[in-house]
C-alpha cells in the first residue's frame with residue numbers, strides 16, 4: 001500500500017535519513033560504544049534544552065515519563081492544569097497513581113494563565129503542579145515563561161512540564177525557567193519514530209524523589225540520574241532511537257536552533273493564514289495559537305466555514321496525505337494540520353494546494 005504522508009500532529013513524517021540512522025547495527029547497552037553514543041548526544045541535548053543538567057533518555061512514549069513524574073514528585077498533592085485531552089488525562093493518571101489530585105480546568109481552546117495557578121497554589125494544598133505547554137488536542141500554547149515565574153513564589157512546589165509537541169519546535173530554556181521536570185516524546189516535533197522520550201530534572205526534583213518510597217523502578221529519576229552520570233540508562237534502551245536522535249540533533253544544530261524555532265513559527269503562521277483565506281476560524285483563543293500545529297474550527301465557533309471533515313480527510317487521503325479530523329470531543333468540529341518536524345515552506349505550500357483542491361471538490 002502506498003504510504004500516506006503524515007500531516008497529523010504526531011506521529012509526524014519520518015525521513016529516510018532518520019530511518020537509515022535508526023537501523024545502525026546493534027551494540028550492547030553496557031558497552032563503551034553505547035556510552036560513547038550517549039556521551040556524543042548529551043551536549044546537543046543540553047543545548048536543545050538550554051540546560052547544564054544531564055538529559056535523560058527513556059524508552060517509552062511520553063506517558064511513561066508523565067506518569068513517572070507524578071510517582072516521583074508528588075507527595076502532598078498535585079494540581080493538574082487542564083485545557084484539553086492530554087492535560088485532562090494527566091489528572092486521571094495522577095489519581096490512578098494514588099495521588100491526591102485536583103483539577104484546574106479551563107475551557108478547551110483557552111490557555112492556562114499564571115493567575116489561575118497562583119490562586120490554587122496559594123491554598124498550600126499542593127507540592128506539585130502539572131502543565132502541558134502545547135496542548136496538541138486544541139492547538140493551544142500556554143504562556144510557559146509567565147507560568148514558570150510562579151516557581152519563585154512557590155519554591156517547594158514541583159513544576160512538571162509536558163513539552164511533547166513543542167520541544168525542539170519552540171525555545172524552552174530549562175535552567176532559565178527554573179522548572180523541575182521537562183519532558184517530551186520524540187514522535188512530534190523531533191520527527192523520530194514513536195517510542196523514545198527525552199527529559200530533564202532539577203536537583204530539587206531529585207531531592208524530592210529521594211523522599212518518596214513508592215516511586216517505582218522503570219521511571220525512577222534517581223536511577224536515571226545515576227546512570228546518566230555514566231552515560232547509561234537504567235534498563236536496555238531503544239538503541240536504534242538513540243542513533244536516530246543523534247542524526248536528528250546533528251540536523252538541528254546544522255540548521256541552528258533559532259532558525260529552527262523561527263521556521264516553526266513561520267510555518268504555523270502560514271497555516272493560520274491559509275485557514276483564514278479559506279474562511280475558517282481558529283479554535284484557540286487569540287494570541288495562544290500553537291507554533292507547531294494548527295487547530296482549525298469547523299463551524300463550531302461563530303463566523304467560520306463548515307465542511308464535511310471526514311470527507312475532506314478522505315479526499316486528502318486520495319492525494320496521499322493524512323490529516324487529522326479533530327481530537328476526542330472535537331472530532332468533526334475541528335481539524336488539525338501539523339507543521340512540525342521536517343516541514344518546510346515548500347512542503348506546507350503543497351499541502352495547502354492539495355487542501356484547496358479537496359475543498360473545491362466538497
Ligand SMILES: *Cc1c(COP(=O)(O)O)cnc(C)c1O
Nearest residue numbers: 061062063086134136164165185
Ligand atoms: C502526544 C502527546 C502526549 C502523549 O504522548 P504518547 O506518545 O501517546 O505517550 C502527551 N502530551 C502531549 C501534549 C502530546 O501531544
